[in-house]
Amino acid sequence: MVSRKRLWTALLILAIAFFGSNSAIAQDAYRILLKVGSPLTAILGIIGIAVAGYLSGKSVDSYTGWERFTHGAGMFFNRKPFRRENPTYGITGETRRINFEEILPSRLQLIRSLIQPPDGSPPKWVPEMGVEKLPEPFKTFFTENPKKYQATLKLFPQIAKQHANWKNFEVQLAIADAWSNAVAGSFWDHDGKMKFQQLFPPEPTGPPEEWDYRGIRRKTPMKFKSPGHASELIKKVTHTFGATLVGITKLNPNWCYQGMLRGVGQVQYEKPAHWGYAIVFATPHEWDQLYSAPAYSTSYDAYSRERMIAGRLEIFIHELGYPARCHVPPAFYDVVTPPIAIDAGLGEVGRNGLLITPELGPNARLACVTTNIPMEVDKPIDIGVARFCSKCKICAVKCPSGAISPKPEPGIVRGYKRWEINVESCFHTWATVATSHPKGCRICLAVCPYTRKNNWMHMAARIVAPRDRTGITASILQWMQKTFFAYPGARDFLPPPAGRNATYHEPPDWLQTDLWFDVEKTW
Amino acid sequence: MGFIYAITIAGARYWAQDLGLRMNWWKWLLIAIWYCVVSLAFAGGFTLIGEREPKAGGRFLAFMGTIAVAFGVCLWFVVF
Numbered sequence: 001m002v003s004r005k006r007l008w009t010a011l012l013i014l015a016i017a018f019f020g021s022n023s024a025i026a027q028d029a030y031r032i033l034l035k036v037g038s039p040l041t042a043i044l045g046i047i048g049i050a051v052a053g054y055l056s057g058k059s060v061d062s063y064t065g066w067e068r069f070t071h072g073a074g075m076f077f078n079r080k081p082f083r084r085e086n087p088t089y090g091i092t093g094e095t096r097r098i099n100f101e102e103i104l105p106s107r108l109q110l111i112r113s114l115i116q117p118p119d120g121s122p123p124k125w126v127p128e129m130g131v132e133k134l135p136e137p138f139k140t141f142f143t144e145n146p147k148k149y150q151a152t153l154k155l156f157p158q159i160a161k162q163h164a165n166w167k168n169f170e171v172q173l174a175i176a177d178a179w180s181n182a183v184a185g186s187f188w189d190h191d192g193k194m195k196f197q198q199l200f201p202p203e204p205t206g207p208p209e210e211w212d213y214r215g216i217r218r219k220t221p222m223k224f225k226s227p228g229h230a231s232e233l234i235k236k237v238t239h240t241f242g243a244t245l246v247g248i249t250k251l252n253p254n255w256c257y258q259g260m261l262r263g264v265g266q267v268q269y270e271k272p273a274h275w276g277y278a279i280v281f282a283t284p285h286e287w288d289q290l291y292s293a294p295a296y297s298t299s300y301d302a303y304s305r306e307r308m309i310a311g312r313l314e315i316f317i318h319e320l321g322y323p324a325r326c327h328v329p330p331a332f333y334d335v336v337t338p339p340i341a342i343d344a345g346l347g348e349v350g351r352n353g354l355l356i357t358p359e360l361g362p363n364a365r366l367a368c369v370t371t372n373i374p375m376e377v378d379k380p381i382d383i384g385v386a387r388f389c390s391k392c393k394i395c396a397v398k399c400p401s402g403a404i405s406p407k408p409e410p411g412i413v414r415g416y417k418r419w420e421i422n423v424e425s426c427f428h429t430w431a432t433v434a435t436s437h438p439k440g441c442r443i444c445l446a447v448c449p450y451t452r453k454n455n456w457m458h459m460a461a462r463i464v465a466p467r468d469r470t471g472i473t474a475s476i477l478q479w480m481q482k483t484f485f486a487y488p489g490a491r492d493f494l495p496p497p498a499g500r501n502a503t504y505h506e507p508p509d510w511l512q513t514d515l516w517f518d519v520e521k522t523w
Numbered sequence: 524m525g526f527i528y529a530i531t532i533a534g535a536r537y538w539a540q541d542l543g544l545r546m547n548w549w550k551w552l553l554i555a556i557w558y559c560v561v562s563l564a565f566a567g568g569f570t571l572i573g574e575r576e577p578k579a580g581g582r583f584l585a586f587m588g589t590i591a592v593a594f595g596v597c598l599w600f601v602v603f
Contacts, residue, residue, distance in 0.1 A: 034530060035537045035538060038530060038533070038534020038538060041530040041531045041534070044527050050568070050569040053565065053569040053570035055573060057573025059573075455570060483582065485576060485578070486576075486578040
């Protein structure tokens with residue numbers, strides 16, 4: 001059925017065409033009409049494109065990973081032209097695994113458990129007792145790294161100070177803190193304590209050779225038609241579980257932590273034989289809250305999503321008859337996930353020490369599942385992150401703690417080429433910003449030029465910049481980023497008196513307490 | 524949008540005839556590029572404003588607008 005409006009439009013067009021070709025008067029009218037209409041429509045076109053641009057910028061559907069469809073094709077970057085045989089982190093010398101004691105949260109957890117034993121017994125160690133009385137491997141580690149010893153001990157009074165300072169912000173940041181605690185529900189209870197028996201996915205309580213095989217009900221594993229079929233199915237299923245990006249690689253033994261194995265304890269171990277492959281996946285934080293880092297933001301939302309995906313994938317693989325172990329945030333890993341993601345072609349390492357993906361930038365939280373399903377693996381990519389980061393330095397300049405190296409070229413860490421991060425300084429900021437407890441700061445994620453939405457503008461930059469090997473496009477984009485965009489100063493992100501609790505973007509309305517609650521706004 | 528652009532293009536031909544401009548393909552191409560630059564300025568500026576980056580949007584608009592004006596002035600001398 002033709003609508004009346006369409007009928008009149010068709011008649012009008014026919015009339016214009018008829019008179020335009022048959023009558024001199026009508027031809028003049030036609031000419032005048034077009035002459036008057038032309039500038040008007042030119043202006044209308046520009047207004048239309050401005051409105052379309054505004055709506056595209058505003059649309060929450062352009063937040064990658066939070067779009068309408070879990071695996072909408074529009075959000076993905078075509079990695080094919082950028083596939084390389086070797087990852088861009090580059091091996092420059094003798095490499096080694098990361099020791100358990102090198103990880104700051106492990107150190108903090110251990111020292112805390114010595115000072116304040118969880119069972120309420122008297123302290124087993126206090127700082128006055130000195131390094132010599134610490135248990136191994138921490139005694140050796142701190143003896144060899146005295147600066148790290150001092151820096152680690154300094155964090156405890158800083159955490160206490162942050163806790164005391166929280167009363168100044170608990171009204172202003174009430175929604176932000178409640179949201180953060182709510183999204184941490186998969187690994188924390190209401191009282192803010194981890195209850196290992198309640199976790200999903202559950203923590204291993206046995207060695208990989210037992211724990212990773214638990215729940216397998218098939219006598220023999222389901223045989224895939226080919227490794228390609230296995231990869232495709234696993235990726236599709238992982239997307240349905242909520243992953244934004246998924247990659248598969250063979251697990252490099254160097255990415256297994258040394259000195260600690262979940263379910264076993266402190267032990268020197270070699271990579272278990274059935275950890276042949278790693279399925280690594282990424283999800284972003286909710287974007288609006290990320291942009292309002294640090295005070296209004298949290299890491300726990302993406303952590304929880306990653307945990308759920310990993311737990312489901314582990315069960316799915318068990319159901320197919322294969323062993324699987326998930327490695328999940330916030331600190332339940334036997335493997336280091338960022339280099340695994342780089343090997344699997346999800347992205348490259350950035351100056352801020354984080355995985356930078358084309359779609360999400362560094363707003364990509366990771367988890368992985370190790371298994372022995374024979375799968376087709378992905379190749380690493382080179383989209384020019386190292387070249388970009390060598391000039392950009394926005395994260396280094398805006399980091400309140402100065403933890404990110406400002407050097408133009410990456411250094412060598414454990415034999416691999418990457419920029420160094422001072423993790424103690426980084427954590428010091430975690431324990432300084434206006435949050436109820438140290439839960440990250442994410443400023444280096446929020447200010448990174450790669451952390452951008454999936455709309456025409458940023459998609460154009462994503463497509464053009466990595467293809468331009470001269471680097472001119474990247475230089476122009478960096479210049480625009482630094483010239484046009486308004487960033488707070490590094491110290492401004494801190495709470496008063498040092499700063500002003502600044503955020504990169506204004507917090508979204510749903511995190512602003514005064515818009516929803518009957519409270520007096522004093523901030 | 525297609526209909527709007529069709530009218531713009533059709534009308535531009537009559538403007539050129541009435542103003543006595545000697546147009547050729549590369550002059551039309553330059554005009555089309557200029558119009559794209561103007562459109563890009565507004566599209567980019569307002570996209571950034573939509574992204575809650577009003578300062579970046581304003582600065583982008585001012586920068587690209589300046590380019591568009593400078594380009595437009597040069598084009599004026601080329602075409603007229």
